[in-house]
Amino acid sequence: MLKIGLIGCGFMGTMHADCYKNMEGVTLAAVADLRRDKAEAVAEGTDAAIYADGRDLIATAEVDVIDVCLPTYLHTEYALLAMDRVKYVFIEKPVALTAEEGHALLEKSQRTGAHVQVGQVIRFWDEYVELGKIVREGTLGRVVNASFRRLSPRPTWGWEEWLLDTARSGGAAQDLHIHDVDYVLSLFGEPRRFFSVKNTLGEKNSYVHTLLQYEDFAVSVEGTWDLPAARPFEAAFRVVFERGVIENAGAGFLRYDADGAHPIAIEKKELAGGYKGDNISDLGGYYNELLYFTERAKAGEPIACATLADGVSSLEFLLRELAFQG
Numbered sequence: 001m002l003k004i005g006l007i008g009c010g011f012m013g014t015m016h017a018d019c020y021k022n023m024e025g026v027t028l029a030a031v032a033d034l035r036r037d038k039a040e041a042v043a044e045g046t047d048a049a050i051y052a053d054g055r056d057l058i059a060t061a062e063v064d065v066i067d068v069c070l071p072t073y074l075h076t077e078y079a080l081l082a083m084d085r086v087k088y089v090f091i092e093k094p095v096a097l098t099a100e101e102g103h104a105l106l107e108k109s110q111r112t113g114a115h116v117q118v119g120q121v122i123r124f125w126d127e128y129v130e131l132g133k134i135v136r137e138g139t140l141g142r143v144v145n146a147s148f149r150r151l152s153p154r155p156t157w158g159w160e161e162w163l164l165d166t167a168r169s170g171g172a173a174q175d176l177h178i179h180d181v182d183y184v185l186s187l188f189g190e191p192r193r194f195f196s197v198k199n200t201l202g203e204k205n206s207y208v209h210t211l212l213q214y215e216d217f218a219v220s221v222e223g224t225w226d227l228p229a230a231r232p233f234e235a236a237f238r239v240v241f242e243r244g245v246i247e248n249a250g251a252g253f254l255r256y257d258a259d260g261a262h263p264i265a266i267e268k269k270e271l272a273g274g275y276k277g278d279n280i281s282d283l284g285g286y287y288n289e290l291l292y293f294t295e296r297a298k299a300g301e302p303i304a305c306a307t308l309a310d311g312v313s314s315l316e317f318l319l320r321e322l323a324f325q326g
C-alpha cells in the first residue's frame, strides 16, 4: 500500500484527497493543515493521522510520498524538506514563484535522488491529451495556427486571500495562465520568438496574452482572472490543421471538417472507489495526473511527464513573458 502524506487541505488538497481515495493500492496516511476542520474533512473516511503543520508531517509521519498542496509561496520551503524524507514528491503548480526557487528545487532533487512531479495538470486532461495525439500523429496534417485561453473570475476562496496577493501567488499570470503556457511548450517546444502583452491598470498582470511564433505556425495564449463572479470559468482551445479544426469550447469537444462538426468522444474510466460516469469529470485530469504519479512511485520508476524540470522551464518562460517589453 502506497502511503500518502498530503500537506494543505484547501481547495486543491481536497481534490487530491478525493483522487487518492479512489485509487487501488493507495492510502491517505497523513494530512496536515493549519485549519483543523479542513484537515479533518479531508481525512474523513480514512485512518489518516492529522497534523497541524506540514513541517510536523514531514518530520514524523510514516509516508512513502508527500504531496504539497500549499499556497505557492510555501512550495519551495516544504518541498525541499520533503525531498529529504521521501523519494517521491508532488508539488502543485506553479512549481514556485522565482527561477531561484526552481533551481534550488532542481538541485535538491539531483542531490537526494527524489523524483518530483509538478501539478501541470493540463498535460493529463483528457481533451488536451487527445489533442496532443492528433498533433503528434499528424492525422489532420500539420498545425497551421492555434489558440488557447483560460478566463476566470477572481479566485476569492484562498486561505487568507493569498491568491489575490501577487507576492504570494504570482497573480493570474503565474497561477492561471501558466497552465496553457506549460501545455503549449510541452506540445510545440520553445517558440522561435514571442510577443507578450499584459495590463498594469488594477491588479498587475491579471491579463496576459502571448503570441508565439514557431517555424511555420503561430499560437495565441491568453489568460485572465479579471472576470466578475457571474461569468463562468472558461478553458478553451482551437487548433487549425491542414485538414480540419479541433475545438474545445462552449459547443463541446469537436472536430470540424468540410462535412461538418463531429463530436470527439472521451472514454470514461472506472475508478477503484466507485466514481464513474459524470463523477469522474469532477476529478478531471487531477485523477489522471495523480494516478500517473502514484503508479510511478509504486513501481519505483522515474517521473517522465510534468517533471520538476518541466515545471521550472514553464515558470522561466512565464517570467520571460512578464519581463517582455516589446
Ligand SMILES: NC(=O)c1ccc[n+]([C@@H]2O[C@H](COP(=O)([O-])OP(=O)(O)OC[C@H]3O[C@@H](n4cnc5c(N)ncnc54)[C@H](O)[C@@H]3O)[C@@H](O)[C@H]2O)c1
Residues within 6 Å of the ligand: 007, 008, 009, 010, 011, 012, 013, 032, 033, 034, 035, 038, 052, 053, 054, 055, 069, 070, 071, 072, 074, 092, 093, 094, 119, 120, 121, 157, 158, 159, 160, 162, 175
Ligand atoms: N492544478 C490546478 O488546477 C490548481 C487549481 C487550484 C490551485 N492549485 C494550486 O494548489 C496550491 C494550493 O491552492 P489552493 O487553491 O488549494 O489554496 P487554499 O488556500 O484553498 O488551500 C491552502 C491550504 O494550505 C493550508 N496551509 C497554509 N499554510 C500551511 C502550513 N504551513 N501547513 C499546513 N497547511 C497550511 C491553509 O490552511 C489552506 O487550507 C497552489 O499552489 C495553487 O496554485 C492548482
